[in-house]
Amino acid sequence: MSDRAAQLVERTLPTEEAGELIALVREIAQREIVPRAAEEEDAGHFPRSTFTLLSESGLLGLPYDAEYGGGEQPYEVYLQVLEELAAARLTVGLGVSVHSLACHALAGYGTKEQRAEQLPAMLGGGLLGAYCLSEPSSGSDAASLRTRAVRDGDDWVITGTKAWITHGGIADFHTVFARSGGEGARGITAFLVPGGAEGLVPAAPERKMGLKGSPTAQLNFDGVRVPDRHRIGDEGQGFAIALAALDAGRLGIAACAIGVAQAALDEALSYAAGRRQFGRPIADFQGLRFMLADMGTRVEAGRALYLAAARLRDAGRPYSRQAAMAKLFCTDAAMSVTTDAVQVLGGYGYTADFPVERLMREAKVLQIVEGTNQIQRMVIARHLLGPETGTG
Structure with a gap:
């Protein structure tokens, strides 16, 4: 590197x-x-x-x-x-x-x-958290979640299943979104659930293309009881809380994507400078130089985009549109840069002896988590054009 x-x-x-x-x-x-x-x-x-x-x-x-x-x-x-x-x-x-x-x-x-x-x-304090919004039947359509929270005296009883939970099975605490009222976004409430809560049962971790060291699992809530003092915000405010968190989380994913892309670019540059073919470093060949130039440009552009969105957030200004743009661009850039890095290394890039094949597999998930990139395009378009009219 x-x-x-x-x-x-x-x-x-x-x-x-x-x-x-x-x-x-x-x-x-x-x-x-x-x-x-x-x-x-x-x-x-x-x-x-x-x-x-x-x-x-x-x-x-x-x-x-x-x-x-x-x-x-x-x-x-x-x-x-x-x-x-x-x-x-x-x-x-x-x-x-x-x-x-x-x-x-x-x-x-x-x-x-x-x-x-x-x-x-x-x-x-050494704790590790998990964010529990997605469910087996409600990923992109998070407002349709089915996990229920029913009031029982001074407690809430949570029943349902959460899916695709990073740190599932090992987290010390969980921020959980459950339906406490009617259908739709206004019936959702947020709760803080400790990792050792009775009735909280993790499924076996998912077998994934990449990120094999990061456990992702379903969590089953079988009558998990939490006190009302573990309710976060008002009843019915949960979906607004979730969306606010996701804006910030999308910037986190954008930054991670540029980190992965930068690591892949570093490997490609190092390999191109040291690998010799036809009597000279392959970095001398114009086709490869142009590819590396495009890779570097995507990394720099992505970094500038996520930092611009972060500065809006730091200034207390709206940044939802810019967060969606950063998540979209940076994760697409990571997929492109890591794929090109494999190409630069040729056959070696396809082997596990070099890190670029792992980086390419890991980049893919970043286009999916915290809202797929198709969802990001919908978010951006709504900011630019307003909501869909629904007319033919």
């Missing part, structure tokens, strides 16, 4: 502290994550010890308030941390993004008492 440290000076970072933070993350990644990434992914090993280290280093709560143990960093900085982690190993970068997503509801909509009681452990 080429020297990523040299690229740090090219970043536009808001403070000197932010530059030091990114340098620290890069050091941890190169020392603790990269050396074991390929072996552990191949074995399907989840690196819980790495997440413990990240928590101890204050890296699992970066965008949240310092009052509750967070790092109080701008999203612009937090996303660049995600990019560095994903470049080292997507299981780690995506895991941090999902954990942040799971904390979002309580941090943004919980009462002061709830935040004081729960957030410190979630942000810096």
